[in-house]
Amino acid sequence: MISRRHRKPQRRVVAGLLCIGAGALALAACSSGGTASSQGGTSGGKGGKVKVALILKEFTNPYWISMEKTAKQEAAKDGIQLQVTAGKADDDTTSQINQIEQAIAAGDKGIIISLNGDAVNNALLKARKAGLIVVAVDTPPIPASVANVTYATDNTAAGVLDGKWAAAKLDGKSADIAMLDDLANQVITVDVDRDHGFLQGMGIPVGDNNVNGKEPKSGKYTGGKGGTYKIACQLPTNGSVTGGQTAMETCLSKDPNINLVYAINEPASQGAAHALKAAGKKGVTVVAIDGGCSNLPFVASGEVGATAGQFPGKMAADGVDAIAQYVKTGKKPTNQSGKDFYNTGTKLYTDSPQPGIPSITTKAAANMCWG
Structure with missing residues (x-):
């Protein structure tokens, strides 16, 4: 089945998210009033902490709660310090952009995000330029090249x-x-x-x-x-x-x-x-x-x-593992051959x-x- 992901960008955005930060920024108050939680860990990456930002759409749908739970479990295994945040509703793109900026400033190694749409593209491209690995989960970006890899259901x-x-x-x-x-x-x-x-x-x-x-x-x-x-x-x-x-x-x-x-x-x-x-x-x-x-x-x-x-836990675990592997080996994750995402089934x-x-x-x- 041919996916409908090959489209020209549309000016319609989805899913709002809130506060994400790591390190010194993790305790900073979010201007948009979101919620955040964190999971500590260390990595062999030059002996320092490997910080990763997980940005969800919101915390009321059990789907995102499940994704957060699995991501935290995988982060603990991989020695990742995971900062998880979410917005109040599915249209809070401003907060999501702010949290991407905070992840860049905090020196995070990567961002795992169920993005809101093309309004966040520039912020994610800025993150990639700064050296962060960008992993999209659940919601493929338009265009797909905004993220290093997307783990999602077809x-x-x-x-x-x-x-x-x-x-x-x-x-x-x-x-x-x-x-x-x-x-x-x-x-x-x-x-x-x-x-x-x-x-x-x-x-x-x-x-x-x-x-x-x-x-x-x-x-x-x-x-x-x-x-x-x-x-x-x-x-x-x-x-x-x-x-x-x-x-x-x-x-x-x-x-x-x-x-x-x-x-x-x-x-x-x-x-x-x-x-x-x-x-x-x-x-x-x-x-x-x-x-x-x-x-x-x-x-x-x-x-x-x-x-x-579908399997949100697999999306989250694959995203955490992709960044952990990049830190260890320097190999950047890529989409499935011939696709603009990685199909999680x-x-x-x-x-x-x-x-x-x-x-x-x-x-x-x-x-x-x-x-």
């Missing part, structure tokens, strides 16, 4: 899994679709790749490779047995439970006959499930992407039909398997989920 492929499964599940029935995306005023690779992957899996043309919402609003889908479809509603959720619930409530007010819901992530899908349950709606298929352990009960109950599981979790769509049950997923 988000297009994850969306395709959802779309193919949903098309097969429909069994030729008409699809009345709600698209619950991330942000409305910014463009990020994760948002576009997942959205477009779902549409491709359904067999619906995306319309514009660079942005969401340009697909034909009605027509025929070719996935599964094929059938007719319409996009009844497309709204942002900010990737949150409350955002997903509010968006789903609005979509139902526009079209009470929606029978298929795509959600950018599991918190948004859970919010949608709450709204559907409150409205007394049954038989609505919801798909999502993430793979968190806390979401498995929703999949087991059928409130979320399927989710494409995805698997579809569902208790309603469909012919020809690779998947595992929630029972099996319990052994590999995160959180």
Whole structure:
């Protein structure tokens, strides 16, 4: 599957982050009021401490909490002093830029970041020029060359899994679709790749490779047995439970006959499930992407039909190891051959398997989920 990461930069940014600093700056107050935590360690790099900044989007989504936990565990093994920070919401790019600047000033060896979009590019390029290794996790930068390496799910492929499964599940029935995306005023690779992957899996043309919402609003889908479809509603959720619930409530007010819901992530899908349950709606298929352990009960109950599981812990551990190896050997990390990222894998979790769509049950997923 061809990834949608090869795009011209868009002026839309994602995910805010806050305070990052290391060394003497670690105790400095953040002007934007973020939160921070640190993990100490030493390295053989000329006998000094190897300091690395991990910049997450925020600390409320279990996904980022899981990534932080694994990163700290790996840092302890590698003798890395890790400073972890995050913002209050997914659109705080100013704070993220400030924290990149602080990491440079503190003499950090590297930055591991789930970046907010191209607004932070110049700061990251400045970090690279200063000799820091820049590792992107989860969210590939545009262009990919902003980071030395990106560890991420192939988000297009994850969306395709959802779309193919949903098309097969429909069994030729008409699809009345709600698209619950991330942000409305910014463009990020994760948002576009997942959205477009779902549409491709359904067999619906995306319309514009660079942005969401340009697909034909009605027509025929070719996935599964094929059938007719319409996009009844497309709204942002900010990737949150409350955002997903509010968006789903609005979509139902526009079209009470929606029978298929795509959600950018599991918190948004859970919010949608709450709204559907409150409205007394049954038989609505919801798909999502993430793979968190806390979401498995929703999949087991059928409130979320399927989710494409990804592995944030592997992203974080690979990022820490890449910088540790650079300190020891001087070898800079690179992306997978022929790709502009390093694919950390995805698997579809569902208790309603469909012919020809690779998947595992929630029972099996319990052994590999995160959180």
